[in-house]
Amino acid sequence: xxxxxxVISMLMLAWANRAxxxxxxxxxxxxxxxxSSRVDGFxxxxxxxxxxxxxxxxxxxxxxxxxxVGWLVLAAIIFTWYFGxxxxxxxxxxxxxVRGKYTDPNSTNEGEVSHFQALATALSGTIGLGNIAGxxxxxxxxGPGATFWMVLCGLLGMASKxxxxxxxxxxxxxxxxxxxxxxxxxxLRDGMAEIxxxxxxxxxxxxxxxxxxxxxxxxxxxxxxxxxxAMLTYAFGVPAEYGLLTGLVLAGLVFxxxxxxxxxxxxxxxxxxxxxxxxxxxxxxxxxxxxLDQISAAFSAIFSGAFTGAGVxxxxxxxxxxxxxxxxxxxxxxxxxxAIAHSAVKTKEPVTEGLVALLEPFIDTVIICTMTALVIxxxxxxxxxxDGEALTGVTLTAASFTSTADIFKYLLAFAVILFAFSTMISxxxxxxxxxxxxxxxxxxCEMVFKAIFCVFIVIGATIQFGAxxxxxxxxxxxxxxxxIIGLYFLMPIxxxxxxxFIAKVDSGAIKKFD
Amino acid sequence: MNEPxxxxxxxxxxxxxxxxxxxxxxxxxxxxxxxxxxxxxAMLFCFVYIVVGFFLISLASYILLHSQKMDLAIxxxxxxxxxxxxxxxxxxPFLKRASFDKNSQLFDNKRDRKVKLEHxxxxxxxxxxxxxxxxxxxxxxxxxxxxxxGRRINILNHNNFEQLNSDAGALAAFLQVPxxxxxxxxxx
Numbered sequence: 001x002x003x004x005x006x007v008i009s010m011l012m013l014a015w016a017n018r019a020x021x022x023x024x025x026x027x028x029x030x031x032x033x034x035x036s037s038r039v040d041g042f043x044x045x046x047x048x049x050x051x052x053x054x055x056x057x058x059x060x061x062x063x064x065x066x067x068x069v070g071w072l073v074l075a076a077i078i079f080t081w082y083f084g085x086x087x088x089x090x091x092x093x094x095x096x097x098v099r100g101k102y103t104d105p106n107s108t109n110e111g112e113v114s115h116f117q118a119l120a121t122a123l124s125g126t127i128g129l130g131n132i133a134g135x136x137x138x139x140x141x142x143g144p145g146a147t148f149w150m151v152l153c154g155l156l157g158m159a160s161k162x163x164x165x166x167x168x169x170x171x172x173x174x175x176x177x178x179x180x181x182x183x184x185x186x187x188l189r190d191g192m193a194e195i196x197x198x199x200x201x202x203x204x205x206x207x208x209x210x211x212x213x214x215x216x217x218x219x220x221x222x223x224x225x226x227x228x229x230a231m232l233t234y235a236f237g238v239p240a241e242y243g244l245l246t247g248l249v250l251a252g253l254v255f256x257x258x259x260x261x262x263x264x265x266x267x268x269x270x271x272x273x274x275x276x277x278x279x280x281x282x283x284x285x286x287x288x289x290x291x292l293d294q295i296s297a298a299f300s301a302i303f304s305g306a307f308t309g310a311g312v313x314x315x316x317x318x319x320x321x322x323x324x325x326x327x328x329x330x331x332x333x334x335x336x337x338x339a340i341a342h343s344a345v346k347t348k349e350p351v352t353e354g355l356v357a358l359l360e361p362f363i364d365t366v367i368i369c370t371m372t373a374l375v376i377x378x379x380x381x382x383x384x385x386x387d388g389e390a391l392t393g394v395t396l397t398a399a400s401f402t403s404t405a406d407i408f409k410y411l412l413a414f415a416v417i418l419f420a421f422s423t424m425i426s427x428x429x430x431x432x433x434x435x436x437x438x439x440x441x442x443x444x445c446e447m448v449f450k451a452i453f454c455v456f457i458v459i460g461a462t463i464q465f466g467a468x469x470x471x472x473x474x475x476x477x478x479x480x481x482x483x484i485i486g487l488y489f490l491m492p493i494x495x496x497x498x499x500x501f502i503a504k505v506d507s508g509a510i511k512k513f514d
Numbered sequence: 515m516n517e518p519x520x521x522x523x524x525x526x527x528x529x530x531x532x533x534x535x536x537x538x539x540x541x542x543x544x545x546x547x548x549x550x551x552x553x554x555x556a557m558l559f560c561f562v563y564i565v566v567g568f569f570l571i572s573l574a575s576y577i578l579l580h581s582q583k584m585d586l587a588i589x590x591x592x593x594x595x596x597x598x599x600x601x602x603x604x605x606x607p608f609l610k611r612a613s614f615d616k617n618s619q620l621f622d623n624k625r626d627r628k629v630k631l632e633h634x635x636x637x638x639x640x641x642x643x644x645x646x647x648x649x650x651x652x653x654x655x656x657x658x659x660x661x662x663x664g665r666r667i668n669i670l671n672h673n674n675f676e677q678l679n680s681d682a683g684a685l686a687a688f689l690q691v692p693x694x695x696x697x698x699x700x701x702x
Contacts, residue, residue, distance in 0.1 A: 180643075180645065180651050235585075235589075236583060236585060236586035236589060237583070237586070238586065245573075249566055249569070249570065252562055252565075252566045253562075253563070253566055253597070255562070256559055256562040256563060256566075259559075344645055344651060346645075410585065410589065413589065414589075417593070
């Protein structure tokens, strides 16, 4: 009798616990939903002005064309012309530098980072959600034709990246703490002072640093966290309102890395992320390989869509805008962020780092973004009208991969989480460099930025896609305003450095090792 | 034919490439024993990973029990186990206390083979720059020891010079060996 009583009481207890747990779960979801909508509302209300200012548009052929997009493309064209199509003429030299043909094999310089390592590390920071989610956005709004403009922007952007990364190394400084710091803040301030525009240089440097902080919180943080959770939602059906949990977990891990100087986790991330790139490219090759018969149709859709803009709001101009925007977001050419990363390399010749960096937009945009675009176009899930109302961003890319093999969504989810994590760490570094430029070094001061950065991870994972992507875009593009003005003033210095380097190579002063 | 092998010991060279950007250990001298005690901040950084990993494992268990989403449970649980294991592996070196024991006359860092205290002939302070592409570069310092057989062994490795210098002085006095400052200007 006692045992029956015991069993009944246990069953009642289990039922009561279950009911309580269900109530708790639904109220939890409600609270998270409320927080999400409030944060989203806040962003729409208070940051929309900033977004509208950065993307100030003028009507072109009946379509609103953002001036900032033209600003970036014009700069890339000018740099391409000014450096004599360097992306074509010096491509072999750049590849030789990466292959170590200009590095003494007997050199015993302690801790020297090879150019190949530098490129691999920089690429691991560049290849990320821009290639996965960004292309998804471009094609969802700009149609297949946006791919053509992305590729073109990638090719032209190679010259912009060469220019800014060369300057990044040339004007880097060693701070009192011993930290090497470089990037647009320094070349705008010191380079401009060198040519007699100290005042303007300071204004540009401060403006860039401010925008870099916002960029690190936007595209380098909220977009990443947001898309990481979107991927979980797509792959596993995790409710969107549970973004808060994703954000908290990511924020905790990022905080442990960026606040502790715990080099082990950075080292692990640096080792894993390039393999994620290999995994992603491998998956793309499998999908493209499995659909070889559709390749010509996909390229046909890309080329015809580029000039007709069929089904795209704004037609050809609409496709062009989306292609250029997403390419810039992905390869960061002209933005100035890459110059910060490349300035830490150990080299005596700034031009060598510029030449190595030149390859990044090619690999990132011309090769990898095109692969993503082909996968999406082949899958046929992205259909007109291209208004972004259906599948978009990472979900469009994931659905396109999954249409070939269901397992791809899990592999993609794994890659997306790690890409998002590593990109957030990279951008926390860029943001911190800008922060210390403005407010100086110091543990307390740096900790404030790190705390803000982690709060924005939670916000990014929580709020809706529209508000996040608008702010992310605006913040990243705003960096280019200040950077490119400075590049125009400083490009003669880069040209002089290039001539000197080429002369040294030609004379044998810089030896080639075969 | 046995030829004498000569080799040069460069005392100014550091022994470890990386190092933490915080104070990881302090030297505690207790009568006949001097040992390295990990700091709370060092343990906390490791603990974050353990907590996050444990949370994810718990979440995976909850998902498995309540929603039957096997794929999500495996995904979250897999990440949780990886992060938890990583946290534990990070913490392990901090739990192994290196000690200089005058009772047993041995130095034991739980890693290398034990060294007789009488074989320790000097201590050196070295500096280095930890350069990372995705983080601010920073100075880091090492306290190393030299044995009479030419072995160099790392004792301390962190970026708080004041504490390291003070610990180095205390250890040199405890072992009654000379301490040399081999810090050099680093040109990048």
